[in-house]
Amino acid sequence: xxxxxxxxxxxxxxxxxxxxxxxxxxxxxxxxxxxxxxxxxxxxxxxxxxxxxxxxxxxxxxxxxxxxxxxxxxxxxxxxxxxxxxxxxxxxxxxxxxxxxxxxxxxxxxxxxxxxxxxxxxxxxxxxxxxxxxxxxxxxxxxxxxxxxxxxxxxxxxxxxxxxxxxxxxxxxxxxxxxxxxxxxxxxxxxxxxxxxxxxxxxxxxxxxxxxxxxx
Numbered sequence: 001x002x003x004x005x006x007x008x009x010x011x012x013x014x015x016x017x018x019x020x021x022x023x024x025x026x027x028x029x030x031x032x033x034x035x036x037x038x039x040x041x042x043x044x045x046x047x048x049x050x051x052x053x054x055x056x057x058x059x060x061x062x063x064x065x066x067x068x069x070x071x072x073x074x075x076x077x078x079x080x081x082x083x084x085x086x087x088x089x090x091x092x093x094x095x096x097x098x099x100x101x102x103x104x105x106x107x108x109x110x111x112x113x114x115x116x117x118x119x120x121x122x123x124x125x126x127x128x129x130x131x132x133x134x135x136x137x138x139x140x141x142x143x144x145x146x147x148x149x150x151x152x153x154x155x156x157x158x159x160x161x162x163x164x165x166x167x168x169x170x171x172x173x174x175x176x177x178x179x180x181x182x183x184x185x186x187x188x189x190x191x192x193x194x195x196x197x198x199x200x201x202x203x204x205x206x207x208x209x210x211x212x213x214x215x216x
Contacts, residue, residue: 001026001080001208002102004087006178007109008171010120010164011193016109016204017084023210026080031064034071045070065095072101080104093178097185106182107207109200111193113168120164124153137195 001024005013017028038046039053045066052059064086072081083103087093096103111119124133128151133140140147157163182188191203 002104003081003208004083004103004106004182005109006106006175007193008111008113008116009167010116011109011111012197012200013084013109015197016200017082019201020082020204020208024080024082026082027076028082028084029068029071029077030084031068031086034067035059035064038067038070043070061089061092061095065092065099068096069099069101087178088175090177090181093181103182103187105189105208106178106187107204108179108188108190109193109204110190113165115193116168117161117164120159121155121161123159124155126151127154128152 003020005017005020005028007013020026021028035046035049039050040046045063049059049063049067052063068083068086071077087096118136119134122134122136124135125131126133126146126149129146129149131146131148132138133146133153140153144153145151146153158167179188189207191200191207194200194203
């Protein structure tokens, strides 16, 4: 299966991508990792991307699509792949289609903005060891202290409600319209993101027509 995984920040794409990757035996491909790999390997398109980055410019869509196509042509993607974080705009979605990359399904994880803001603003991490916590669903034994090393728990700068809402606004404006594009192509399926991981995993499996994947 060649799958695109999309949804707002904090919807659980990374976790569901990992579960699907194990279940289907295919790799989850991140745009950021692809970009860094192409630059490190010194491919022609990687060198081009590096030039834009060194000049402080955004890497154009056609270069990003070229890197994606280059990565997806490798042997480990012959059985399929999961694209996480790409495409981000309709222009990228159209360029991906025009490049000849075949997509079987586009899965959109649906979570209300209020839930996202609550979920992400509740995240904490240890200032010493980086262990993750959540003041609602994954509390430490002692408030404000890491169970593992005793370090102080802090909220990441990008997890304050205002920043989260800004990220959601960008998603709704730039990325969410892709749903209509892929729906018109007959490729879009949706799954509701629930509070419990296993419920979301069940919804994802049903949307994709799979038996329920084993939870991580």
